[in-house]
Amino acid sequence: MSLLSVRDLVVGFPSGARAVRSVSLDLEPGERLALVGESGCGKTTTMLAMMGLLPAGTVVSGQVLLDGEDILAGGEASMRPHRWTDIAMVFQGAMNALNPVRRVGAQIAEAVRIHGGGRREGRLRALEVLERVGLPEGVASRYPHELSGGQRQRAVIALALACEPKVLLADEPTTALDVIVQDQIVALLRELSDSLGLAVVLVTHDLALVPRICDRAAVMYAGSVVEHAACADLVRRPLHPYTRRLVEATPDLTARRPLTSIPGVPPRLDLPLTGCAFQPRCTSSLDRCAESPPPPRDLGGGRSCSCHLVEVDA
Numbered sequence: 001m002s003l004l005s006v007r008d009l010v011v012g013f014p015s016g017a018r019a020v021r022s023v024s025l026d027l028e029p030g031e032r033l034a035l036v037g038e039s040g041c042g043k044t045t046t047m048l049a050m051m052g053l054l055p056a057g058t059v060v061s062g063q064v065l066l067d068g069e070d071i072l073a074g075g076e077a078s079m080r081p082h083r084w085t086d087i088a089m090v091f092q093g094a095m096n097a098l099n100p101v102r103r104v105g106a107q108i109a110e111a112v113r114i115h116g117g118g119r120r121e122g123r124l125r126a127l128e129v130l131e132r133v134g135l136p137e138g139v140a141s142r143y144p145h146e147l148s149g150g151q152r153q154r155a156v157i158a159l160a161l162a163c164e165p166k167v168l169l170a171d172e173p174t175t176a177l178d179v180i181v182q183d184q185i186v187a188l189l190r191e192l193s194d195s196l197g198l199a200v201v202l203v204t205h206d207l208a209l210v211p212r213i214c215d216r217a218a219v220m221y222a223g224s225v226v227e228h229a230a231c232a233d234l235v236r237r238p239l240h241p242y243t244r245r246l247v248e249a250t251p252d253l254t255a256r257r258p259l260t261s262i263p264g265v266p267p268r269l270d271l272p273l274t275g276c277a278f279q280p281r282c283t284s285s286l287d288r289c290a291e292s293p294p295p296p297r298d299l300g301g302g303r304s305c306s307c308h309l310v311e312v313d314a
């Protein structure tokens, strides 16, 4: 039994869009998984569904199992005991997620109190987690605007860790930071995961970032995971045509190869799909790619791929 297991998650919006069509993920303690894919493919929606925090959408079907318990099954009543205490999230654009008129330490202490801790415990825990993410003690009494971008991102990570979660969902945690600070946040996430046994799901559109933090990666396209592999395998030998194009479209300062873009646009999510979602943009598609969606094919060694071509090659 995995620490976290997402099974066939499907999320719909009132507009009729199926932003998440089929996502399955497994995570063990201390493991780091990246969820990658271009903008709009459903990464954030998947994370928000796992937290039970979808602003407008609904989980149409699927399960989110934490230590074997389906935390979505009973709605808010079954999610509430686990949100923040077992599974926590650093939101996209999180540097603006702190309350601007409250001191950083007080915000963390409040999170602890809301989840049953006392005042003193909250204060002590705030100092403890701020130190844990590499911030000096004085940060506790500062307001968010008095911190640098990197310090604010650390403070947001500290806030997410306040109630000692087992799983951290980090949505684009290094976007909008300069490369030096990005490196520091990458190192911090790795270190926290190793030392606390924290399982991390990193959401990013930046494939270059993935091997620096994660062990495994799941590639999403139009709401579905299309390939799942160890990061090194995924980057060295991508199997799905979409992953291949994504790798080719990722800047690499050492390789001196021309950068390419992926022609075309992802499909509309409010229309049903008859075949593979990537087929209209795929340069190697077969007739049946337009006719039937390729099921995920288990290739062994933790690798899977949803592509008719991979079936032909195998």
Ligand SMILES: Nc1ncnc2c1ncn2[C@@H]1O[C@H](COP(=O)(O)OP(=O)(O)OP(=O)(O)O)[C@@H](O)[C@H]1O
Pocket: 013, 014, 015, 017, 019, 037, 038, 039, 040, 041, 042, 043, 044, 045, 046, 055, 056, 057, 092, 205, 269
């Ligand atoms: N509240 C909403 N109502 C309707 N559609 C929505 C809503 N929120 C998101 N969507 C749609 O769901 C799809 C997936 O969005 P999502 O933000 O999950 O993608 P993403 O992969 O995280 O993209 P990004 O990297 O840009 O954040 C998009 O097509 C988006 O337009």
